[in-house]
Amino acid sequence: MTVLAVDKLCKTFHGKRGHAPVVAARDISFSVEAGGSLGVVGESGSGKTTVARMLVGLSAPDQGTVTVDGREAGRSERGKAARLRRAREIQMVFQDPYTSLDRRLSVESCLRDVLKRHRPELAKGAASAEVANLLDQVGLASKLAASRPHELSGGQRQRVAIARALAVRPKVLVLDEAVSALDVSVQAKILALLNEIRDALGIALVFVSHDLAVVGEVTDHILVMYRGDDVEQNATAELLRRPRHPYTQMLLSSAPGPGWQPERVAELRAAFALTEGRS
């Protein structure tokens, strides 16, 4: 069953006078099933974050629609009601949990705040049980409930950010470079957690990353973006085995495993630009 349907999203940024407008997203369409996972990949500036921000309502598309469970996001309500509904449907986890978490709040207070705002029907006892349940779901020891963000490791902070997003019981979870700042071994654990979560809860994931190796671990479909365009979309295994578009081929050969090789990318990009007639 399709949970998230994105149809022809477009966004152009009109910068300062004298600067050409930047098309950050051009007719981007995709869908994600319940329990499914789509990776959005591309190099810096390809438009991935712009698409992620449009999904959660942080940025308004010039054109196009985002539909969750058949209902267009942000259509019927305005203002606060629209923001609340969108937040309950689609949650986002950012790259740096240190800046996205409130430093003054303990883990428990942070989760309770979200429950109070988004699930006010929960009585105090039920909210305590839900905090314990959320910590368990993201693999955090209950003794960490009293900790503040600065007392946690990067991986633990990202688990708190995921728990905070799950507290809302969203249908869709968008992760923007959510493991990029973590060590490889911590990355692997968070990716395993994300796979467990989508299996257990049937949430649809949109996983934004520049790192194809990481995306391959956690998605069943991939959308490749280049300068705002959708250059290729396919099942993950097929795309990694037989990339059709020269840009995807370039990304793949420049990232044979975890890690990014800028020199090789530069070489291949030059070759790709020649074939595309772009500079």
Ligand SMILES: Nc1ncnc2c1ncn2[C@@H]1O[C@H](COP(=O)(O)OP(=O)(O)OP(=O)(O)O)[C@@H](O)[C@H]1O
């Ligand atoms: N608020 C903005 N105002 C003007 N231009 C913007 C704005 N946000 C993004 N852009 C431009 O839109 C293009 C796409 O940016 P975006 O951040 O979506 O790419 P990205 O693939 O997520 O890159 P990165 O991985 O570096 O974040 C870039 O050329 C960027 O400079």
